[in-house]
Amino acid sequence: MQEIVSVSGLVKRYGDTLALDHLDLRIARGEIFGLLGPNGCGKTTAINCMLQLLTYDRGSIELFGEPMSPTRFDLKARVGVVPQQVAVLDELTVRENVDAFCALYVRDRRERRRLVDEALDFVGLTDHARQRPRRLSGGLLRRLNIACGIAHRPELLFLDEPTVAVDPQSRNAILDGILRLRDEGATVVYTSHYMDEVERICGRVMIMDAGRSVAEGSPDELKRLIDVGEKIVVELAPPSEGTLSGLRELECVRRASYADGELRVDCAPAPHALLDVLGALEASGERPGRVWSEPPTLNDVFLELCGRELRD
Amino acid sequence: MHVFRLVGRVVLRHRYLILLYVGMLACFGFLMASSVGSPSEGYESSSPTVAVIDRDDSELSRAIAGLVRDGGEEVELPDTPYALQDAAAKDLASYVLVIPEGYGEALVAAARDGAEMPVLETVTSYRETSAILMDERVRAYAQQLFALLAEAGASVEEAVAWAGEARQARTEVDLIQTEATGLPTGYLVFMQFSTYALFGGVGILVASGLRSLGRDQAARQRLLVAPLGTASWGAQVVLACLAVAVFVWAALGALGILWCRGELAGVDGALVLLAQLPLLALSIVGAAFGYLLWELGSSGDVIHAAGNISSMVLSFLGGTWVQQASMGAAVAAVGRLTPVWWVVSALGCVYAAPGPSEALLAEVATSCGLVLLFALAIAAAGAAVGRARGRG
Numbered sequence: 001m002q003e004i005v006s007v008s009g010l011v012k013r014y015g016d017t018l019a020l021d022h023l024d025l026r027i028a029r030g031e032i033f034g035l036l037g038p039n040g041c042g043k044t045t046a047i048n049c050m051l052q053l054l055t056y057d058r059g060s061i062e063l064f065g066e067p068m069s070p071t072r073f074d075l076k077a078r079v080g081v082v083p084q085q086v087a088v089l090d091e092l093t094v095r096e097n098v099d100a101f102c103a104l105y106v107r108d109r110r111e112r113r114r115l116v117d118e119a120l121d122f123v124g125l126t127d128h129a130r131q132r133p134r135r136l137s138g139g140l141l142r143r144l145n146i147a148c149g150i151a152h153r154p155e156l157l158f159l160d161e162p163t164v165a166v167d168p169q170s171r172n173a174i175l176d177g178i179l180r181l182r183d184e185g186a187t188v189v190y191t192s193h194y195m196d197e198v199e200r201i202c203g204r205v206m207i208m209d210a211g212r213s214v215a216e217g218s219p220d221e222l223k224r225l226i227d228v229g230e231k232i233v234v235e236l237a238p239p240s241e242g243t244l245s246g247l248r249e250l251e252c253v254r255r256a257s258y259a260d261g262e263l264r265v266d267c268a269p270a271p272h273a274l275l276d277v278l279g280a281l282e283a284s285g286e287r288p289g290r291v292w293s294e295p296p297t298l299n300d301v302f303l304e305l306c307g308r309e310l311r312d
Numbered sequence: 313m314h315v316f317r318l319v320g321r322v323v324l325r326h327r328y329l330i331l332l333y334v335g336m337l338a339c340f341g342f343l344m345a346s347s348v349g350s351p352s353e354g355y356e357s358s359s360p361t362v363a364v365i366d367r368d369d370s371e372l373s374r375a376i377a378g379l380v381r382d383g384g385e386e387v388e389l390p391d392t393p394y395a396l397q398d399a400a401a402k403d404l405a406s407y408v409l410v411i412p413e414g415y416g417e418a419l420v421a422a423a424r425d426g427a428e429m430p431v432l433e434t435v436t437s438y439r440e441t442s443a444i445l446m447d448e449r450v451r452a453y454a455q456q457l458f459a460l461l462a463e464a465g466a467s468v469e470e471a472v473a474w475a476g477e478a479r480q481a482r483t484e485v486d487l488i489q490t491e492a493t494g495l496p497t498g499y500l501v502f503m504q505f506s507t508y509a510l511f512g513g514v515g516i517l518v519a520s521g522l523r524s525l526g527r528d529q530a531a532r533q534r535l536l537v538a539p540l541g542t543a544s545w546g547a548q549v550v551l552a553c554l555a556v557a558v559f560v561w562a563a564l565g566a567l568g569i570l571w572c573r574g575e576l577a578g579v580d581g582a583l584v585l586l587a588q589l590p591l592l593a594l595s596i597v598g599a600a601f602g603y604l605l606w607e608l609g610s611s612g613d614v615i616h617a618a619g620n621i622s623s624m625v626l627s628f629l630g631g632t633w634v635q636q637a638s639m640g641a642a643v644a645a646v647g648r649l650t651p652v653w654w655v656v657s658a659l660g661c662v663y664a665a666p667g668p669s670e671a672l673l674a675e676v677a678t679s680c681g682l683v684l685l686f687a688l689a690i691a692a693a694g695a696a697v698g699r700a701r702g703r704g
Contacts, residue, residue: 051537073539081537087530091325103314104538148534 002029003065004156004187005050010059012045012211019045020056021211027204032178032188034202036195036298038306042211043191047158050189051081063156077105080154084161086145088133095120095129098147105152119151122177139170146174150181157181158189163197175201195299205298209306219298226304228296229254229267232277235289236263243284252276315535315545319552323521333513334560338567341505345498345572360443363389363405365396370416372457375472376432379453379479380409383446396435406437407446419454420468423461429454453479495587496575499568500663503587504632506564507652510591511598512623514560518553518602519615550691553603557595565591582668586676590658593683597651600687604694609701631656651686654679 007025011018020042027033035043048054050061052070061068063075088097098116106112120126123143133141146162159178163171178201182188192198198205199219206216215222229252239258247256247263252270256263263281267273274293281288324330362384364377380386387405389395399405410433418430432454437443453475460471525531535545565588569576576584601622605615627633629643630652639647647653658679665672 048533051533053533053536071541073541076537076539079537081534083530083533085530087534089322089524089531091322091524096321100318101534101538103318104535104540107314 004029006062008060012056019211029187032182032202034198034205035191037208041208078155080149080157082146082149082159082162086141090133093130098151101148102151115151119147123147139166142166156187160191199298207305214305222301223296226301228300229269231294232265234263234291239286247280250276315548316552322524323556326520333509334563337509341502342571344505345502348497348501358442360384360406360440360446361387362407363387365391365410367413368411368415371468372416373411400435406440406443408435423458429458494666495663499572502568508623508627510595512619514557514595514598515602516619518556518599519605522606553599557599561592561595580667587662590655590680593680594655597687600690604690607694607698626650626652651683654682
């Protein structure tokens, strides 16, 4: 599979601060690649270096198999960006906005008209084409933001937290749209703090911390990297102290606590953790109500790798 | 040329700014121009109402009192503190002269001894300039008497006689009609007041338009990742700024000509065009100023405040509100460091000229060159700020 993005040994310093520490990154054609990490981990710096918005101290960046530089307009023409903040012009209508940004890439007016129509249709803004951005809701604005970045049909698309502060319906529409872009052949680099989104759409994920890659792989591969198993929740009348201590003595149990009518048990990776927990409850004479088990999520992976402490 | 068209389109969408800084300021210019009366063929001086309290009753005091009575319409006032206060408060007399007792002797003694001139007591109405003029006349006349007594060694009688003869001297003035017609005064005033819009209005429009394009980092990022070289981007932005400057200049020029079309009927078109050249140069300075404000990352409020305050200061220092010739030396020295000074100066040259000439063209071109140097300096500062801010 052809590599669309190839970053090798990328180093970027801001004074004494090392923002990127020998970062290596490979993204294949047609992938949706998730770039995760706590705030300040270097995600945006890495993307800005790839887009040549920032200079870097060491390393190399190749897009579409060719070295990227600020004057490689042929490569830039194949790239699209959807920034985290909504970046549109308030003075122009929805259609004019999409056309204005598309015109930076496509000169032919007739071709552009077709692309703008397609982009508006793609994000479901055709009915709002004549409105000014200030009249749009938050979700529609986000969709306009995306339309401005994809109208010229980029082969490589950088999406920086495109679903921040949008309602669930709009988020769903945006994620479906990204999957459609992938199906139409686009390669997507996707950053987000919403792990469920990343898990849903990304084929591969890189977790960054302190300017380095700390883990890379598919969501399932990443989950297998960490020593966290399923979480079991049991509806229960208040159990005795003996029941709780009995549970905690089980080999597969990490933590067990009771609150608000629910017993919560965090398990280590083990094949029969649910059976062991239910067996221990039965042996103690407890009568469980509803029981459910949650497998480990990407969020658990993220917290395990990047730590649970608050960052600046 | 996409960026050029985009900037132009965004600026034109700021319709309320165009209305405010082109439409309303043009109306203000018309208003100021309307206040200028057309030159009349005759001359009629106005005389103040005067009152004289002569407590000295000497030959000198009678001469001074006579001067006042001859130059105004006298009203009788009793010599009481109440009456004097009443006259001042109720404006019964716009000029009241009180000659203190012993003034004549004191004036002679001071003249002979080389001491300071004794002071006359006067009350001058601030409502009538003719009263202020009368006060100036009285002081000048008293100084003349003092000088004759001191320098020429004249007696009191001789001093009064010689000063009286000097008063009778007149310079004959004739109005000469020429065939050539210069720029009308109303049009000159309109052009002088359009400097505010051409500097501040253009600056605000340019800065607001460009700010819309790069309001935040994200919008700027979207433009910077596009396949467009920085040189091409910069050139198109500069062209767009110039286009905004030319648009405002042309709009104000057209409004001015439309409004003054009657007065401009007989004026040589080349003269009108010459007058417009320094204004075009100033609008380019305004565009450079707007570019600088944008590169400084100014917010909307800062753009409006900086544009209006600097326009006000520059138009004052340049001689829009107070004639350059009437300015103090210090203010004029500072004024020369502003572009508006050279614009107003060039407009003055065109106004004074009966018709276009090579000498006038050279004079206007020199002023335009100086004004454009300001534009170049401001734009260079903007570019330097932009480079410093954009360094990654």
